[in-house]
Amino acid sequence: MPSAAVCDASPLIYLARADRLWLARALSPTILVPHAVAEEIEAKGEGDLAAQALKTTGWLEIVDSPVPREILEWGLGRGEAAVLAWVHANRGTLAILDDREARAAARSLRVPVIGTLGIVLKAKRAGLIAAARPEVKLLVEQGMYLSDEVVDRALALVGE
Numbered sequence: 001m002p003s004a005a006v007c008d009a010s011p012l013i014y015l016a017r018a019d020r021l022w023l024a025r026a027l028s029p030t031i032l033v034p035h036a037v038a039e040e041i042e043a044k045g046e047g048d049l050a051a052q053a054l055k056t057t058g059w060l061e062i063v064d065s066p067v068p069r070e071i072l073e074w075g076l077g078r079g080e081a082a083v084l085a086w087v088h089a090n091r092g093t094l095a096i097l098d099d100r101e102a103r104a105a106a107r108s109l110r111v112p113v114i115g116t117l118g119i120v121l122k123a124k125r126a127g128l129i130a131a132a133r134p135e136v137k138l139l140v141e142q143g144m145y146l147s148d149e150v151v152d153r154a155l156a157l158v159g160e
Contacts, residue, residue: 003028003090003092003093004028004030004031004032004090004092004093004094005024005027005028005030005031005032005093005094005095005096005114006031006032006033006034006063006065006083006086006087006090006093006094006095006096007024007031007032007033007037007083007096008037008079008080008083008095008096008097008098008099008102009037009040009041009050009079010098010099010116010144011024011096011097011098011115011116011119012024012033012037012041012050012053012054012060013041013044013048013049013050014098014116014139014142014143014144015116015119015139016048016049016050016052016053017049017050017142017143018135018138018139018141018142019049020135020138020139021053021057023119023120023123023128023129023135024096024119025059026119026122026123026126026128027094027096027114027119027122028094029059030059030060030061031059031060031061031096032061032062032063032086032093033054033060033061033062033063034062034063034064034065034079034082034083034085034086035062035063035064035065035082036065036078036079036081036082037079037082037083038054038062039078040077040078040079041054042054063086065082065083065085065086065089066085067081067082067084067085068085068088071084071085071088071105071109074101074102074105075101076099076101076102076105077099077102080097080099080101080102080105083095083096083097083102084097084102084105084106084109084111087106087109087111087112087113088109088111091111093111093112094112094113094114095111095112095113095114096113096114096115096116096119097113097114097115098115098116098144103115116139116144117136117139117146117150117151117154120132120135120136120139120154121154121157121158123135124158124160125158131160132154132155132158132160133155133160136151136154136155
């Protein structure tokens with residue numbers, strides 16, 4: 001298990017909408033959220049489930065994450081850049097990112113990365129959920145886009 005996991009907005013948003021935020025704890029007892037990510041979520045308003053979770057979930061910790069020029073040059077969103085900056089500066093931590101470009105940047109920086117779908121698979125492997133398929137279906141119902149091909153390949157990894 002990594003020493004910590006640092007999360008971008010979309011995984012928090014989809015997991016909160018699906019009432020499955022607790023699945024992120026399969027990665028780390030504390031999930032770090034850079035200020036830039038928190039601001040992006042809070043801009044959705046107090047009625048947003050992820051915004052509410054930031055205020056009420058004790059194991060979500062908002063952190064400062066200054067972004068160095070080398071990461072700014074990737075042209076990513078503020079949240080993705082802040083996640084990558086934290087993981088790059090704090091080796092042994094894990095980036096939670098869904099954005100394709102941000103994941104490519106993570107690989108270039110040689111930092112570990114996982115997405116929302118990966119969280120579900122990890123939770124299944126850890127025995128936190130009996131089956132991944134219903135959880136993935138729930139995330140898709142909440143607006144997360146996953147192609148059928150990606151879903152089928154992922155579920156095959158956990159024997160479903």
